[in-house]
Amino acid sequence: xxxILSLLYVxxxxxLSAQVGIKTDTPKSTLDVNGDVNLRGKLxxxxxxxxxxxxxxxxxxxxxxxPGSAPIWKTLRIPEYEPNKFYLIFNNSYAxxxxxxxxxxxxxxxxxxxxxxxxxxxxxxxxSRFKKIPGVSSQSFxxxxxxxKTYFQFETVVQANFPSNDSPDISIDYACGIFVDDxxxxxxxxxLKASSAASTFITHNQxxxxxxxxxxxxxxxxxxxxxxxxxxNATLGIGINVAENIDDFITQSSLKVDVYEIPQVxxxxxx
Numbered sequence: 001x002x003x004i005l006s007l008l009y010v011x012x013x014x015x016l017s018a019q020v021g022i023k024t025d026t027p028k029s030t031l032d033v034n035g036d037v038n039l040r041g042k043l044x045x046x047x048x049x050x051x052x053x054x055x056x057x058x059x060x061x062x063x064x065x066x067p068g069s070a071p072i073w074k075t076l077r078i079p080e081y082e083p084n085k086f087y088l089i090f091n092n093s094y095a096x097x098x099x100x101x102x103x104x105x106x107x108x109x110x111x112x113x114x115x116x117x118x119x120x121x122x123x124x125x126x127x128s129r130f131k132k133i134p135g136v137s138s139q140s141f142x143x144x145x146x147x148x149k150t151y152f153q154f155e156t157v158v159q160a161n162f163p164s165n166d167s168p169d170i171s172i173d174y175a176c177g178i179f180v181d182d183x184x185x186x187x188x189x190x191x192l193k194a195s196s197a198a199s200t201f202i203t204h205n206q207x208x209x210x211x212x213x214x215x216x217x218x219x220x221x222x223x224x225x226x227x228x229x230x231x232x233n234a235t236l237g238i239g240i241n242v243a244e245n246i247d248d249f250i251t252q253s254s255l256k257v258d259v260y261e262i263p264q265v266x267x268x269x270x271x
Contacts, residue, residue, distance in 0.1 A: 138221055
């Protein structure tokens with residue numbers, strides 16, 4: 001009889017009061033429980049579109065949609081990782097049709113000190129006349145694990161408005177570097193030669209890798225420079241045409257970033 005009366009009192013209280021508290025005199029919601037809750041039956045939430053009660057399905061979790069919105073059931077998909085194996089965690093690609101150009105007067109001072117200045121971890125700001133290619137620079141990515149390998153693939157077209165070459169040889173040395181947080185991680189240099197046809201151009205391909213970057217956010221940039229000129233005052237274009245025999249669609253640059261990691265315990269689920 002006492003149990004029936006207690007249940008009756010609770011029912012009356014719920015119907016008369018907008019908020020009910022258990023072990024609290026100041027409830028902050030319709031039902032406020034200050035303590036543990038053991039649930040032995042079903043848990044259902046109202047569907048926001050048709051007001052039908054939904055109990056979810058096997059392996060679903062209840063996810064908040066923020067203040068003022070009812071929670072919904074979601075399926076949480078967590079991939080299974082094998083220990084000590086690398087997995088692709090991040091990949092993205094970027095493009096640019098602006099490129100960079102170098103006049104005859106924009107020759108890098110690093111052209112005569114390549115073996116000592118163009119070295120791993122060299123700071124971009126310390127290098128002479130290296131220009132960032134806008135669309136493939138200052139791009140963000142994040143590393144979550146202590147053991148990682150980040151691969152970069154850069155492709156562009158390099159052109160100079162050379163005359164048709166006769167004699168002596170006409171050419172330009174240039175270099176492109178891949179920088180992480182403005183530190184050099186990979187560099188390739190080439191020589192562009194004039195040919196029997198005017199305004200020579202070549203395709204430049206470059207692949208670099210950075211291992212075990214610090215956990216956290218990073219930026220990647222591609223910057224290039226004119227290192228030396230031989231018997232020419234021609235303009236050099238990297239990722240942009242400097243003559244009309246090709247256009248900016250042909251010369252556009254692309255950068256691909258792939259981050260492989262050995263997964264660790266990532267951030268705790270807070271919500």
